[in-house]
Amino acid sequence: MPEDRDYAVVGKNERKVDGVGLVTGRPKFVADLVLPETLHVKILGSPLAHARIVDIDVSEAEAMEGVVCVLTHTNTPPTRHTTAGQGYPEPSPYDARMFDPKLRFVGDRVAAVAAETESIANEALKRIRVEYDELPTVLSIDEAIRDGAPVVHDEKDSTGIYDAAKNTVADVDIDVGDVAVGFEASDVVVETTCETQYAQHTPIEPHVVLAYLDSDERLVLRTSTQVPFHVRRIVAQTLGLPLRRIRVIKPRIGGGFGTKQEVLLEDIAGLVTLRTGRPALMALTRAEEFIAARTRHPMRVRVKLGAKSDGTLHAIEMEALSNTGAYGAHGLTVLANTGSKTLPLYNKAPNAHFFGQAVYTNLPVPGAYRGYGATQGYFPLETAMDELAERLSVDPIELRLKNHIRVGETSPIFEKLGEGREGVSQTVKSCELARCIELGAERIGWAEKRGKRRPDGPWVHGVGMSIMMQGSGIPEIDMAAATIKMNEDGSFNLLIGATDIGTGSDTILAQMAAEVLGVPLDRMIVTSSDTDITPFDVGAYASSTTYVSGTAVVDAAKKVRAQILEVAGPLLDADPGELSLENAAVVAPDGSHVGLDRVCQRAMYEAGQFQIGATASFVPSESPPPFLANFVELAVDTETGRVKLLHYVSAVDCGVAIHPKLAEGQMEGSIANGIGYALTEEMLISSRGRVRNPSFFDYKIPGALDLPPIDVILVDSFEPTGPMGAKSVGEIGINGPIPTIANAIYDAVGVRLRETPFTPERVLAAIRAA
């Protein structure tokens, strides 16, 4: 049961610490720092999906007035690395070079020009003469794994590829029990295969970096990133520079969602600055953001479920084939997550098998994207559960309630399947999923609406549901640290590596510290994501910030609290062990108190002087899952196939919500993104591997008129291992829309869709085929 919590700051909708600056348009983003002598850097992208550079002549470009520097594979470090922003040693292959004489997708980097203005740089790109030797391509998973297929990575110096000759980046195969036996022993078996499409994160701010030398000749990278510390390390590696010569600063950034968990521009901009001594600004255009940043992994995932006639799952098999594009960044880990964040949800099945491969193609490069494989896995899993419910003649809700993991339980999958290697065993300590289902079903009107197929002209109404879990960080791998130091007015500097990408982590981490220190939020001064000043944090991914960074912050705050109480003891003539912190003061049992400013003055100037402050680090030993139940009411136009969402309800258990509106905001945004992924978003790729719709004009994300009322219910919960009882919530919402909508479409018109997005054309074709 959730404990009694009487928080002063946590759980309140405090004003975001960066809010005022953002609504007044203060210059807080990367490109808002304008330095004199800045060079503009532009990339020449490959026009071919697979080719070798036979010859590259940049002399005409270099000779242009205003062109200062041209980079190609002939004059840049050849160091193989991964662009994936992951902890070292990264579980992604070292298969990328800054500039490679071989090009592997349309848009792959051929050269870079640094010039006085953007237009000169763009003009210079046209003057670069390249002779290509065009190679045969592989443009789908099936083509890539065929015998004798062209090899995307045939170079000798790449490492970490499972089987390059077969275009296989990663291969995963884990099992529990014996599914073959399990299916035999099952009374009902269902099987479904689903395919998901190329989709892009479309942060409203494209990737951008400003590189410059500070007054001590150190390379500063002011960059729009989710992973400042990984950027520093990987750029040091790529450029062959000592890490101590690099400083990475993440200012405010305009969204990430995973595409900025990648080192795409910083090494190039950094090299331009090192070679020219001048600042270098490099930004992707919107078209380049689609073509040459990162995308979702398109996947084909098959799920087979076997159950006993009483509805208990007896065997689960999931097979995933993932298209990891031209480079293997995140290929293994997204593949593994497809199983590790889905199968444990239904831990009752004694037999489980997850296997699959991530394969190279000559196509745009997928990377990290909110949900990270779970999104693709829940599509077949939750639609198969619905099919199973139908075969068993039970309500889909009943089938979920019967089979989902509960408090005190574990799943062997936790241990067998982690981030690309073995995982970590854990027991679930908080799970309000049943309550999520109950509240969500009531809010959508499940009982009244399910199975009714209410007609309305050509429209038919239906409702659908799904449940899911995610994680809170990567156990035994992620590390976060926080430093807190006190100032003599009773305020504190909170220095955190944790990366606020719009999520509000600066605010919620400050709330947690303020709670422990007994002060209002405005006593916390937050500095984050500066590799010179803030301690280490892996960055914003894997839903780690609230749980992992939060615990480090709480631990640091507790150490500081202990120091404060020690100093205050003599001031109040009391035993530090009996003192408490409240309202920016130290309070004794008899009610006497002393302000924090007084305490710090004493420590700073008067007696036994020392800087009140502490650093704490945290590596989680588990990854407590948030849980989610999704419900949607929609209507299908049986004459055109249009799907219109009428009401979307998400009931989520994320432990204690440190800041309810920010937690809701994470849910609302990820749901909206998931709805686009389910209904309208699709990167269309030509037969020559070119992205045909790299613009908002033809790649449609939801706008304010495209979404139904979205109801987020934060279900009361408490995670005992979490800071203040919290779990993370950044990703889980995006997994809901696809299966929930698919299940609702079935309720409405009796057809099962297995390919996203559910465009009107696809839906109509399915209705007509039925």
Added chain:
Amino acid sequence: MMITVSINGASKRWSIRTGETLLSVLRREGYLSVKCGCGTGDCGACTVLYNGRAVNSCLLLAAKADGAEVRTVEGLAAGDRLHPIQEAFIDEGAVQCGYCTPGAVLSAFDLLSRNPSPTEGEIREALSGNLCRCTGYVKQVRAVQAAAERMRSDGDA
């Protein structure tokens, strides 16, 4: 060529290229709240008020701003008193990464200057040219509703 623009109430003379967009000029002249998200009028991050109307500054020729009144969010607050729309965006949790926020605030300003009691549908319509990937628009809509209510009771325009 030279243009004269009233920017946030102050008259300025700027040197511009003929074919330049107002977005490019505004950023060069230091109005960094105006963002570039796409350059093709599809995302609305570049929204400014042009003679009181919210427009994509990436589509507006700077030359057309000659003699016009232009407003950005830098000109909305009165000293350190935020405009009710700005306050509401913060209070309702409508600001996440903040990149689309200036544009959305100005579209809301345009709406409320003409329609002090908009329906939810009218609010969504007014925001329909401002894409946001963080919020799902839920709290942006609430913020505009809250701002409208506050402005009606304050008698603000």
Added chain:
Amino acid sequence: MHHQMESIERPTSLQGAWDRKAEGKEAVRFLGGGIDLQLYSPATVRTLVDLSGLGLAFIQREEGLVLGATTTMTEAIESDEVGEYADGFLREILRQVASPLQRNLATFGGTLGSAHPWSDVIPAFLVLDAELTLFRGSEETVRVEEYYAQREAYAGGLITKVRLPALPGNGRCAFETFTRTAFDVAMLNVACCGAIADGRWEDVRIAVGGTPALATRLRSVETGLVGAEVTETSLGEASAACSEAIEARDDLRATGAYRRTLARQLVHRALLDVAGLKKGDGA
């Protein structure tokens, strides 16, 4: 930024504007809102002729409606005249074109001149039998349908206004469009006007656009319907005939086959709407 643009002129007379264009040909372009200039203008344009000083921003009630060429869509939407015209038919179409940000700049002259094949406004003008006036040294008035049928003949002319005739008392109009999201261009659109007397079609006009070609009137279907009884059968047949009659092709937004399906459904709905028989909207 368009680097090749050298100058902007702001003439004060139609003659002055036209002379400039006639003299400069491809190097000169008329400037209204400027949206299409930013997005689609050819590299040959050196001089812009700004039309804002020519007094072409007006809306008049005049046996129907007259819209000046530099009137913006927003000005039209907010005007009483447009609100009252044909029961708000044009206003409702304008309200869903692009985004409000673009509507604040987009002009009728620009819309007619650019003639984007996905245009929602042009099919409406076609079924209203609109006429546009253009200036090439002198004023000429031509039916919008004729203007598009003979584009070459009218190329370069400065559009000054468009006139929408008044509808007869029993006239009704309907519009259907189909997009991926709200802020999107049509993968197909249908505009329809009709008048029914004694249960029969007295007059009916149907235009289908975005096929992906520019909208055209489907005259053969119209002729077939005039005089026929307003029944489910005749509506169904007419819709099917429209579906066959259009030139439907694949593009990024939809396949030709799906467009034919849509044409049938949307024409059917538009005709039902005109006949006052429209069904539910899934709300």
